[in-house]
Amino acid sequence: MSVKLVYFAWVRERIGKPEEDLDLPTSVVTVGDLLAHLTTLGEEYENALQFPEVIRVAINQEHAEHDEPIAGAREIGIFPPMTGG
Amino acid sequence: MSIITPSIRVQATDFDLQAEITALTAGRKNIGAVVTFTGLCRDEQGALSALELEHYPGMAEAEMLRIGELAIERFSLLGLTAIHRYGKILPGGNIVLVIAAAPHRQAAFDGANFVMDFLKTSAPFWKKEHAADGRQGDWIAAKDTDDTARDKWR
Numbered sequence: 001m002s003v004k005l006v007y008f009a010w011v012r013e014r015i016g017k018p019e020e021d022l023d024l025p026t027s028v029v030t031v032g033d034l035l036a037h038l039t040t041l042g043e044e045y046e047n048a049l050q051f052p053e054v055i056r057v058a059i060n061q062e063h064a065e066h067d068e069p070i071a072g073a074r075e076i077g078i079f080p081p082m083t084g085g
Numbered sequence: 086m087s088i089i090t091p092s093i094r095v096q097a098t099d100f101d102l103q104a105e106i107t108a109l110t111a112g113r114k115n116i117g118a119v120v121t122f123t124g125l126c127r128d129e130q131g132a133l134s135a136l137e138l139e140h141y142p143g144m145a146e147a148e149m150l151r152i153g154e155l156a157i158e159r160f161s162l163l164g165l166t167a168i169h170r171y172g173k174i175l176p177g178g179n180i181v182l183v184i185a186a187a188p189h190r191q192a193a194f195d196g197a198n199f200v201m202d203f204l205k206t207s208a209p210f211w212k213k214e215h216a217a218d219g220r221q222g223d224w225i226a227a228k229d230t231d232d233t234a235r236d237k238w239r
Contacts, residue, residue, distance in 0.1 A: 010224045058144055062144075062147075063207065077141055079209065079211070082208060082209055082211060083205075083211050083225045084138065084140070084204060084208050084209075084211065085169075085201055085205035085210070
């Protein structure tokens with residue numbers, strides 16, 4: 001499946017781009033699978049996502065857990081814990 | 086019973102506290118308490134020249150709306166405004182505003198507190214420090230105490 005990925009804060013800086021469209025292999029089923037797949041795409045992804053337990057993910061702009069399936073996702077946001085307010 | 090809708094804004098420009106209170110309470114006769122919270126940019130004893138606020142457009146508004154609706158329902162609020170700024174904000178400048186209106190003070194205090202606790206942990210905003218010497222600093226790390234503050238509402 002093809003999906004739009006959007007990155008924020010230090011995830012964006014380390015990957016080196018704000019967004020991209022990516023074709024995902026069928027083996028990528030959950031959010032956790034996606035993060036693991038991304039780390040295989042290069043050093044910059046590895047550097048951004050080396051501690052996946054701290055990474056937050058949103059599917060179609062709603063928070064998602066790492067064991068959630070990504071089927072049907074149009075846009076997946078990947079970012080660090082939030083620090084607004 | 087009329088349905089109260091939160092007023093949510095994500096903007097680069099500053100806000101005017103008094104104008105926002107007036108907008109929320111104008112023409113209303115059932116409001117007995119208004120609590121406001123304003124978050125400002127600190128200079129951390131002179132170490133910071135600015136904060137850079139990044140946000141996830143669309144999701145930021147959606148999360149703030151969701152949090153606001155939860156607060157209105159839970160505390161039976163009569164009005165709620167939440168404004169969060171993005172971009173570069175100088176020390177002393179405003180970052181966030183929450184106004185909660187209710188018949189009595191406790192619901193207004195609790196409503197504003199609840200919105201801030203959830204906003205800090207689930208609204209997609211991130212702060213980056215700009216050092217006083219001009220260097221771009223680090224992204225601010227999330228604090229466990231913010232999660233603890235949120236979890237007390239469970």
